[in-house]
Amino acid sequence: MNALASTFATDPFHSRFGCALPRTMRDEITWQHMSWANFTERFSPTTGPLRLGSWTAGMATGGRTAYDATFGIGDTIITCAATTYGPIEALSSMLHDAGFRIEILSFHQQIIGDETATFVLVEHDGRREWSMGMESDATLSSIRAVIAGANLLAR
Numbered sequence: 001m002n003a004l005a006s007t008f009a010t011d012p013f014h015s016r017f018g019c020a021l022p023r024t025m026r027d028e029i030t031w032q033h034m035s036w037a038n039f040t041e042r043f044s045p046t047t048g049p050l051r052l053g054s055w056t057a058g059m060a061t062g063g064r065t066a067y068d069a070t071f072g073i074g075d076t077i078i079t080c081a082a083t084t085y086g087p088i089e090a091l092s093s094m095l096h097d098a099g100f101r102i103e104i105l106s107f108h109q110q111i112i113g114d115e116t117a118t119f120v121l122v123e124h125d126g127r128r129e130w131s132m133g134m135e136s137d138a139t140l141s142s143i144r145a146v147i148a149g150a151n152l153l154a155r
Contacts, residue, residue, distance in 0.1 A: 012039040013117075022108040022119050025130050043119075043132040044144070048151025049074050050100060055143060057087065069094055087139045091146055100124075100150045109138060116141040122149035129153055 012034050013021050020026065034042070053070035060066040060083045067090035069080045080094035088104065095102060105128065106121035116138040121130050129152040133144030 012036050017112045019110050044148050045151050049154050050147055050150050102150055118142045118145040120145045120149050124153045
């Protein structure tokens with residue numbers, strides 16, 4: 001078996017959906033026959049200091065969009081707003097203002113049936129983490145992936 005076939009055989013995402021993870025993610029992670037439950041727990045945690053409450057988008061001037069969000073941070077609920085050209089730019093700004101200063105180094109999306117899987121590599125102070133979000137809406141998938149990454153970096 002060649003190295004690529006061996007990687008796919010141990011890749012829980014490929015085993016479940018028949019699609020490969022981003023190459024750099026495959027190359028950086030040792031899978032050791034990780035189960036799907038362990039994979040989602042590792043890359044798409046549902047616990048952490050940051051939780052998304054709501055996300056809305058509306059028209060603004062100059063081709064930009066006005067975004068509003070509510071987040072839970074620990075025991076505190078905060079509301080944020082940003083007017084930008086895209087949702088990830090808005091989310092990055094909101095997270096920065098809330099004290100989650102992360103940089104998105106890599107961004108990948110794949111359509112899997114009726115859902116979109118988003119994979120991001122995020123960094124803070126030299127520490128890097130891959131994370132994933134899966135949702136029927138591509139924007140929400142992206143938001144969930146970035147929030148998962150922020151929570152992983154906050155550990």
